[in-house]
Amino acid sequence: MNKSKAQQIFGDNAEAYANSPVHVRDDSLDIIEKMLAGHNFEMALDVGTGAGFTAISISNISNTVLASDPTRPMLEQTRKTSISTNSANISVIQNIAEQIPISTNTVDLITCRKAGHHFPEFDKYIHECSRILKQKGILIIADSISPENEDLDQWLNQIELERDPSHVRNRKLSEINLILNKYHLKTIEHQLTRIHLSFNSWVGRTGVSKSYKNHIQQKFINAEPHIKEAFQIRSIDKDILFSWPCAVMKCVKSV
Numbered sequence: 490m491n492k493s494k495a496q497q498i499f500g501d502n503a504e505a506y507a508n509s510p511v512h513v514r515d516d517s518l519d520i521i522e523k524m525l526a527g528h529n530f531e532m533a534l535d536v537g538t539g540a541g542f543t544a545i546s547i548s549n550i551s552n553t554v555l556a557s558d559p560t561r562p563m564l565e566q567t568r569k570t571s572i573s574t575n576s577a578n579i580s581v582i583q584n585i586a587e588q589i590p591i592s593t594n595t596v597d598l599i600t601c602r603k604a605g606h607h608f609p610e611f612d613k614y615i616h617e618c619s620r621i622l623k624q625k626g627i628l629i630i631a632d633s634i635s636p637e638n639e640d641l642d643q644w645l646n647q648i649e650l651e652r653d654p655s656h657v658r659n660r661k662l663s664e665i666n667l668i669l670n671k672y673h674l675k676t677i678e679h680q681l682t683r684i685h686l687s688f689n690s691w692v693g694r695t696g697v698s699k700s701y702k703n704h705i706q707q708k709f710i711n712a713e714p715h716i717k718e719a720f721q722i723r724s725i726d727k728d729i730l731f732s733w734p735c736a737v738m739k740c741v742k743s744v
């Protein structure tokens with residue numbers, strides 16, 4: 490497999506992601522757990538598993554979990570985390586979300602948290618989810634999204650791209666729903682929350698150089714008031730705090 494930009498960046502920073510508090514647990518993982526409470530699944534798949542925090546969570550309500558990611562060092566982190574949490578029902582597979590090596594109509598649950606905005610062909614990925622899910626199978630998407638307002642959408646996506654060249658797009662909720670509908674996935678529940686970030690650790694995770702860090706920092710400091718308000722940007726000590734909107738969606742395959 491040729492290494493994509495995402496594989497290079499996540500590969501070089503796999504340990505930072507494995508220790509990142511906003512990945513270990515945050516509101517989005519709590520919401521996923523609430524949405525899935527009372528369910529039990531035979532076969533589950535976690536796409537873009539990273540260090541495996543969502544895979545570990547769903548392993549408590551699934552017989553078998555496949556944790557999938559294209560980045561080998563990330564899968565090594567998943568292996569380590571599943572050993573340390575005694576999650577013996579997790580296996581790892583290396584693949585991109587747009588091409589999932591699993592037979593049609595075989596999976597009961599798919600989760601994907603904080604990863605979809607890295608997928609170059611999101612439409613193809615949702616098509617794959619629809620193909621491999623059984624009828625009435627569940628897809629959970631938890632990801633940072635973009636506001637519906639064009640100006641805010643552009644600012645967020647531009648700054649994310651500057652900080653992480655593997656960033657593809659934080660999509661608007663309306664865009665995601667259009668694609669889901671196209672592939673017979675119906676959103677039956679959704680909840681909005683925020684991903685709270687600190688500038689220093691956010692740029693640290695993608696290994697941004699010092700001079701480029703200053704350049705991005707100036708963009709936060711000099712952002713227009715409506716941008717600062719929308720993303721809750723505020724300076725504290727030697728850091729900047731901000732937040733991205735995040736959606737958790739529970740979808741069901743309807744055909």
Ligand SMILES: C[S@@+](CC[C@H](N)C(=O)[O-])C[C@H]1O[C@@H](n2cnc3c(N)ncnc32)[C@H](O)[C@@H]1O
Nearest residue numbers: 495499537538539542543560585586602604607
């Ligand atoms: C922030 S991490 C995911 C965090 C993880 N899901 C969790 O809950 O902690 C994003 C992951 O997306 C993966 N990724 C990037 N491009 C991908 C693609 N096209 N298909 C699948 N995964 C991809 C990266 O390798 C990385 O491990």
